[in-house]
Amino acid sequence: MRAFWLAFLIALACFVPSTLSAREARFGGGNIAVELRADGEPVAGETWMLALHFTPSSAEWHGYWSNPGDAGQGMSLELDLPQGWQAGEPLYPVPQVLTISGLMNHIYEGDYAVLVPVEVPQGADVAAAPPVTGFVSYLACTDRICVPQDAVLRARTGGDFRQWQAAVAPLLDRDAVYEVSGDRLRVGVPLPAELDVGDLHLFMKTADFGSGLAPDYAAVQTFIREGDLLVVELPLKRRPGFDAAPLPERIEGILSFGKGQGLRFGAVQGDVPLEGVKPISGGGAQVPALWVLLLAALGGGLLLNIMPCVFPILSLKALALAKAGGDEMSARRDALAYTAGVVLACAGLGAAILALRSAGEQVGWAFQLQEPRVVGALFLLAVAITANFLGLFQVPGMAIAGGRASMRGSFGTGLLAAFVATPCTGPFMALALGAALVLRPVEGFAIFTALGAGLALPFLLLGFIPAWRRKLPRPGPWMERFRRWMALPMGLTVLALAWLLWRIADDLWLILLAVLTVILLALLALLGQRQGRGLGGGKIFFACIVGLAIFAISLFPQPQPRASTEDSLLAPRPFSETALAEARTSGKPVFVWFTADWCVTCKVNESVAIEREQTRRAFEEAGVITLRGDWTRRDEEIASFLAQQGAAGVPLYLWYSPGAEAEQLPQVLTPDLLADRAREETDSPLSAR
Known part of the structure; x- marks a missing residue:
């Protein structure tokens, strides 16, 4: 027996080297x-x-x-x-x-x-x-x-x-559709109409379509575009000697836009429309130029100044306006510093979104507010600003009432203004930001930068137009009283962020944050006492407090999300693409809205137009089916669907008439808009009762 195992090991030793x-x-x-x-x-x-x-x-x-x-x-x-x-x-x-x-x-x-x-x-x-x-x-x-x-x-x-x-070519967030007609392959790729696709070419990863059919790679490819659908037609060649076989259930490929840019896609069998539509050359003839998208982003950023989600930081903007009443050189420096802060924040957020999406993450505008640690940091920041307004301490290097202008303070104000404005999307922004998420990275980055420029534009003009500044009140003792009054709106911001944290974090997380808040206020009070006694080292002490707060909140455990218990007069079903498909097959009108607890515009629209008895009665009479997508926390299906609709974030409101495609409603709803829309369906002969 021992000889047998010895022979076996020798044979194995001889076999292993041959395998290697x-x-x-x-x-x-x-x-x-x-x-x-x-x-x-x-x-x-x-x-x-x-x-x-x-x-x-x-x-x-x-x-x-x-x-x-x-x-x-x-x-x-x-x-x-x-x-x-x-x-x-x-x-x-x-x-x-x-x-x-x-x-x-x-x-x-x-x-x-x-x-x-x-x-x-x-x-x-x-x-x-x-x-x-x-x-x-x-x-x-x-x-x-x-x-x-x-x-x-x-x-x-x-x-x-x-x-x-x-x-690496990023993966398209939804399936394309393909069909084979005779000796031609037709692939319908869903792409936003605003996307400038450049020099197109289809690279088919799938090389075998069964029955001897294979792509004719060197043949001329035809591109057809209508709305948000791009159709590619590619001739097929048939190799002899193959038995009949079904078409593959799924094919894959890369749609190239030239210069190393493109999208990976998967396509399933289906009907690809657009027969008889005139082909286009290069696919970009009907797409708005980049300058149009940049203007849309600029206009969207400009309108963000009056959107509800920017209201919590109007106190900071008001103080920036008051400080602009100084000498002309100081006003220009402050305006440029504020603009730099806004543009840097918007460009940085845009770069983060583009980088994450290129890595396969489904994120959109204001994605950072889905992360409890980010919201917690904003909460601590709002608490500190409120304490500053109440006179507990002074931010080193920031002159609030009179005195020398502070470029550092204006830069910080700009950063905060842009960061807190991200929950909003307004008019023009949907077109620009939706395109930015699928354009080439350089063009997408330019759109986000233009958005920041639009947000900062009023304060930039104020700094460089003396006639506007002369209409502002002169600096004086009133500014100190004004600053203390501004603690009220900032305190309301603290409450709003606390409510948001209650929605997205668990009890343990909130207890830890409360302890950290008390420690933060105690350290800021100590800083204020040191400043009152004229002791030095204020900047170092303040930097240590900020560093400690950031380090502490980074150590917090990932909270367990709470189950959503929010009721609605409209009794909506939770959104899913399956639920939407079922609702649309009912023959009744369908209203879908996408919201988030951190989206102030969403909450204003809900109180003004959605959660109203008048809307409920009109929906009931018209038989409207309602679906609600809650994007407070990350949801891959909602993020993917928003991208399909060309939306970079929430709010988004969609109306489906029976048998019709989606109609995007305005992002700012008027009180009677939904009720009137439901009455139109009631009066329509196509509406199912």
Whole structure:
């Protein structure tokens, strides 16, 4: 028996090296080198991103997309992962086309990276996990020759993951539709009509449509556009010798807009309309120009100054106006500082939204107010400002009543004004921000910046137009009394934020925040006493208080959300796309509204137009079905649906007449608007009773 096991172990020892040798690199990567990079260390329960970074030895060599086209070879990858770890589908940048002798290839020129998401299971012992290794084979080609390449991989941390993730084509947030008619493939891709799509090309990842049908990659592609639908027509070629087979249930591809920009999409079988519609060249003829979107963003930001959600910080704006009554140079400096704060905040929020969406997150305007820690920080800030207005302490470097103007204070006022204004979306903003979320990142960033410029414009003009400033009251002792009165609206802001925290946080979280608030007020009172005695070091002391508050709130545990118990006169059902589809098949009118507890405009509209007995009676007579989408906390389905409607945030109000598509109602509702709309349905012969 012992001899048997000895012979078995010898045979196994001989077998193992032969198995490993099959994973040895036979060709190497002399023409296009590859290395496996990791975005930091893996974390249990999270997605760990790996990247295969390809680097050609010279400009003549190129690699291939997963579907190489008429010729070439895609990458073949094997990863050795710990048990239970799952590698996702590789994510590619938008490819390029190379046509030689009538054959089209889908290639990459220069450096490029293919990302591989790895799901690390909950409870995984990542510290004890072995290094991730693997094996990859691929093809390196020039215009004349092709050489097989391969490499044994070992993951190392590092690399420009931010740039690599930005290059990956983001996934469209809803399915496209495709149909095959004869020898032509037609794909209907839902895209906002405002999107400037540039130089279009469809890269089909799916290479087999059954029955020998395959895309004719080098054929001319036709693009048709009508409203929010872009249709691509691509000829198919039939290869002989294949048996009849059904079409695939789902196809995938990348719609390129040129210059490395595009969208990944999945498409299911269905009817694609637009027969007889005149084709367009490049797809951008009917799209508003970027300057139109920039003007819309500028106008939307300007109107934010009078939107209800900006009311809580009107006290700060009023003080900024009063301070502008000083000398001309000080007024201009303050105006520029305030503008810089507003624009920086809007641009920063816009950049964060675009970065998160490019990483696959479904976020929109004011997404940060869905995070309890952010709302908690705003609450502490509002408490501190209220205490400042009541004279408990002075913010170092900010002159409130008379005296020398403070650029730092005006800059901080601008930051706060923009941050607190984010729960609102007003007229013109839906067009601009909806397009910004799907445009190229540079254009989207420009739109968010224009929004900030519009919000700051009145105060910028005030600083540079002396005639306007002369109409303001002169600085004097009244400003100190005015500042104390302004503690009232800021105190109301504290209460509003406390109510919001009660809605999105649990009891333990609120207790911890209350303790932190008491400590904060005690430290600010101590700072005020030091200032009253003329002691120095006020800026350092104040900075320490701010740092302590931020550090403490960052340590708070993630709260458990409360169940929504808010009642409504209209008795709405919770929104879901399934519930909406069922409601629309009833033959009755459907009203859908999207709201959030942090959206002041939403709450004003609800009190003015929605939660009214008159509206309830009109809806009851017309048989209107109501659905409500609560976006107070993050909800992927609501975020995706808002994006489909071209909306960057809430409020959003949709009306569906029987058999009709959605009609977007104004974002600011008048008292009788909904009741009148319901009466129109009652009088319509198409309305189901």
